[in-house]
Amino acid sequence: MRPETTMNETGTARGFAVFETAIGTCGIAWSPSGIVGVHLPEREASETRRRLSRRFPDARELPPPPDVRQAIAGIVALLHGEPADLTSVTLDMAEVAPFNRRVYEVARTIPPGSTLTYGEIASQLGDRLLARDVGQALGQNPFAIVVPCHRVVAAGGKTGGFSARGGVRTKLRMLAIEGAPAAGTLPLFDDGK
Secondary structure: OOOOOEEOOOOOEEEEEEEEEOOEEEEEEEEOOEEEEEEEEEOOHHHHHHHHHHHOOOOEEOOOOHHHHHHHHHHHHHHOOOOOOOOOOOEOOOOOOHHHHHHHHHHOOOOOOOOEEHHHHHHHOOOHHHHHHHHHHHHOOOEEOOEOHHHEEOHHHOOOOOOOOOHHHHHHHHHHHHOOOOOOOOOOOOOOO
């Protein structure tokens, strides 16, 4: 076990940290097995802290261990418009449903600046009729940006949904940062974070 973690009642060690990005204050939570959640973005660090504490009540705010610091650096770089590869970030998917896990594995293959549709992911999973299920799995994505659900769009050039604060507006800004071809992409910075 890493020294930067604490044990909860079940013997599982979890911690979390908040960090600043170009689009707001984000957060990340981890266990000894990897990242358990990423929270995107909030205007204030206190709001990010409150949401992470509610989402991961058994975690304490701690200095992140080296592998988590590396994940944070990648997220910060990507949201600043710099190239960053997050595919090597280890995720703890112990609490993720098997279907969702498969969806997230496919989504992690989408490089920055590219998109796939819900139907294309469903096809890669073996059944194009699962497109709605893919959308639901991505709506439950606890690893936003590391599992780049913002790179998954609806058919016909439509954006589809996004569950982070700011909804579709945040999704469009993230796609614009990466230079992805998506209708309605927004600039990196604006007054409405």
